[in-house]
Structures are given as structure tokens and as C-alpha cells.
Amino acid sequence: MKKTVIYGASFTAFILIACQPTAQKAAVSEKKEEEKKIQVKKEKKKNLAERFKIALANQDKWQKACSNPDQIVPKGIDVETFRKEMMATVKFPEGGVIGKDIKRGEKLFGDPDKGGRSRRGNCYACHCGDPRILACGNIGPSLRGYAKRGIDPKDTYIRIYNSWAIVPCSVMPRLGYHGVLTPEEIADIVAYMHDPESPLNK
Amino acid sequence: MKEKKYLVGIIAGGSFLVAAVTAQEQTPSHLQELLELGMHPGHAYVDEGRELFNTMKGPNGKTCASCHGEDGSKNLEGAYARMPRYYTDIGKVADLDLRILSCMTQYMGFDPKDKKFRKEFDKWSGKYRVPLATFVASLSNGMEINVQIDDPQEEEMYKKGEKLWFMRVGARDFSCGICHSVLAGKRIRLQGLPDPVKAKVYTHWPAYRFGNDRMWTMEDRVRSCFRAYFLFEKKWNEKSDWVKKPPPYSDWVIALELYMKHAANGGVIEVPGLLR
Numbered sequence: 001m002k003k004t005v006i007y008g009a010s011f012t013a014f015i016l017i018a019c020q021p022t023a024q025k026a027a028v029s030e031k032k033e034e035e036k037k038i039q040v041k042k043e044k045k046k047n048l049a050e051r052f053k054i055a056l057a058n059q060d061k062w063q064k065a066c067s068n069p070d071q072i073v074p075k076g077i078d079v080e081t082f083r084k085e086m087m088a089t090v091k092f093p094e095g096g097v098i099g100k101d102i103k104r105g106e107k108l109f110g111d112p113d114k115g116g117r118s119r120r121g122n123c124y125a126c127h128c129g130d131p132r133i134l135a136c137g138n139i140g141p142s143l144r145g146y147a148k149r150g151i152d153p154k155d156t157y158i159r160i161y162n163s164w165a166i167v168p169c170s171v172m173p174r175l176g177y178h179g180v181l182t183p184e185e186i187a188d189i190v191a192y193m194h195d196p197e198s199p200l201n202k
Numbered sequence: 203m204k205e206k207k208y209l210v211g212i213i214a215g216g217s218f219l220v221a222a223v224t225a226q227e228q229t230p231s232h233l234q235e236l237l238e239l240g241m242h243p244g245h246a247y248v249d250e251g252r253e254l255f256n257t258m259k260g261p262n263g264k265t266c267a268s269c270h271g272e273d274g275s276k277n278l279e280g281a282y283a284r285m286p287r288y289y290t291d292i293g294k295v296a297d298l299d300l301r302i303l304s305c306m307t308q309y310m311g312f313d314p315k316d317k318k319f320r321k322e323f324d325k326w327s328g329k330y331r332v333p334l335a336t337f338v339a340s341l342s343n344g345m346e347i348n349v350q351i352d353d354p355q356e357e358e359m360y361k362k363g364e365k366l367w368f369m370r371v372g373a374r375d376f377s378c379g380i381c382h383s384v385l386a387g388k389r390i391r392l393q394g395l396p397d398p399v400k401a402k403v404y405t406h407w408p409a410y411r412f413g414n415d416r417m418w419t420m421e422d423r424v425r426s427c428f429r430a431y432f433l434f435e436k437k438w439n440e441k442s443d444w445v446k447k448p449p450p451y452s453d454w455v456i457a458l459e460l461y462m463k464h465a466a467n468g469g470v471i472e473v474p475g476l477l478r
Contacts, residue, residue, distance in 0.1 A: 052447075058433075164375075
């Protein structure tokens, strides 16, 4: 923040001191910048087929294993090994698995001000929880009263970071593993879920 | 102020509940009522498409009707029931959208690289694609879906579709199959998850969706479902690295369409459909 201010100030000074031609040069390079941006945008569009192909090729070996009609661990792959490999991917935040920002955790779980929506966490797509959120799915079990179940917060953390460490091939996305949520964000969700005062548990 | 908010909440909550109850049915009851009153908003698209079909001239002066007869009477009745299929003139397996695009560029003089034309064709709200597709599809109403897999290209496409249907991929580990085969009948938020393979939903596509007040072709439907995957090129990043949809008319889309439509063989076409 501070850096930008200084940079901005010195930039203004530069403009003030600079004579006409330099200003023109700046305008030209700005135009070039703009053209470059358009070019990048074009590339992106042109290569949508290429990008989509790469995106599919990014399938990891565990996803591949689950890509059968039953969407389960197929015969020939040991479930315990699968779990262990998934467990090994779990990274824990420095401050511990219970974060400090409960409000942020709630927003990531599903923002009550937006009817429970949250693009990245999106827990209400599959779970019910806060009784005020009626638009909730029934794909996973209800998480209402979750804190009263005596579950170790560390297990909650692992479940959200990489659900396949517990249920391989589960429909529940591996949100930490893929970097959709950061370890700190997951810790805040855990804090929200285990807080006895949270609407989830009241 | 606070009280007002609460009230709105209750009202919104109420309609949510109604939606939840109707989510599982094929045609929700309030839409069924509209149908019975003859108020199907999709019919405007059929009319618009028919008008275009008979009168819209390409740069070379031809209309669709020049080759396919007035209202498609010469050879398009029942055509949609057999699509997607392999066409020798374009050398590939095409769905309805690609077939119409190919006719316009190959036979009517439209330039496939002309941006203005492509915008009007590709875009949801554009003039050409959706109305024409809806009209052509309606020429197969009352007929059974009858997709054959006999050309080697069709076979390859079908296999590709089947594989893609079950392919877990992207930052959300999804596949078409996990939502639509394994979880069919469950509720994602309030939307009931249909099984497009077992339930032969293809009989009601293209469909008008009340949710966003628009007609959708199956291209639009399949491509939109890919948004949920969070596909990425390098490392998932919502802002800079989200590969939202496959390109339109691409093999990925057509392969999935072929897979689903083949599964719907025997189902009786009744379009445009009407969805929540």
C-alpha cells in the first residue's frame, strides 16, 4: 500500500518534470500496453480448445482411478494406500487447525447475507447447517449441531482439506488439495464449525 | 427496517421451499399450468426460427428453404431425431448447432470468420442459432429419438462421450456422472439432479428455462455444466486460470450429446421443453 503511494507520487513528479515528448512517449507505451492486453485476450480465446485440452489432461492419478461408472475406488487399488497418499498431501496452517476469523469462516462456508452462497467453499450446495439457510443440498449429511458431536477439529480440517483422505472418490471436493481454499481459510471454517456460539450449533 | 428485512426473508424462504418440493418433478406444477393455458414462452422461438428459415437470405441469396423446402418440409422432418450424426459434406459428426452453422457458412455465403456474424450466431441472445435450432428440432416432434452409431467416427465420438461422462477432473473433482448418475434424485442446493441418461431428458431439449428466461440448446446446457468443475490450466485460480467451458461445437460437447442422446433412443421428442 505504502509502496504504491510513493510510486504514484514519484510518477506524478516525473510527469511534472518531464517535457512534452516524454509524455507522448508514455502515451504511446500505454497504447502498446493496451494492445498487448488485447492480444493476450485474443490468445486466450483463440486457444480455448488448447486450454480445455490441457485442463482435461491435468486429471491426477487419483481422479483417474475414480473415473469409472460407479465412481468408487476400483478393484486392484488398495483403499488404505489411497487414503494414506491423500493424507500425505494435507498441509496444516502455522497457527493451528482452529483459525481466528470465525466471521470469515462463516462467509466461506456460506455467506448468510447471500442466502448461504459462497463460490469457493459452497458447503450449502451439498450440506444443510445454519437453520436460516433453507437453500441447502442433501448430498452430504446435515452439519447442524456439528460442534456437539465431539469430533476432533483436526479431523474436520483434514476432511475439508482433502476429503479423499477419509472417503476416497467422494463427491466432496478436495478443496485444500487443489488450492481452492488456503490452509488458513480452512482453519477459519473449522473455527466456525466448532464454535458453540455459531448459528450452526445453536 | 430490521423487521422489513425479516419479512422479505420469510417470503423468500417460502418460495425456496416451494421450489424444493417441485425440484424433483419433471415439469414443476406452476409450469404445467402455463403449458395447459397454452402460454409456453418457448413457442416464440419456434416462430422466430421458422420465419428466419423461410426468409433470411445469406450473402449468396439462398435461404434455408432453398434447399430444405418451405418450413423444412423437403427433408428436415425427423432429422433432429437422428442427430448428432456423421455428415459426409463436412466430414465430421455434428450436433444441431454445428450443422446449422455449417449450412450457413458452407451453403449460404456467411463468413465463419466474420465477427459480427459469429456474435449473432454464437451468442445466446443472438439472432440465428437458438431460434433456428429450436425450430428445426420442433420438426421432429412426436417422433422417437433414433440415434445410430454405425460410422467409425460416430463410434469414436460415442466412446469419447462415455469416457468424458465419467471423467473426474478439475479443482472440484467432478464428473457428469457423479452429479447425474451417482447422485441422481438428490438435491444440489435446491436443484434436483436429473439423470439425463436414464431419464431420456433429451426428449425436451432445446428447453426454455424460467430461471434465466431463455431458450437453451443442449450445447448451452452441456457447456454450462462444465462451469461447476473449476477446470484450470496451470493451478486453480478463479481470476486468472479458470477454464470455464469447452469451445462451442467442439468434439467434447458433441461427444457428450451423442452419448446422452443415444441413451434416449425410443423417447418421444416434445420440444421446446419447459424447465424451472
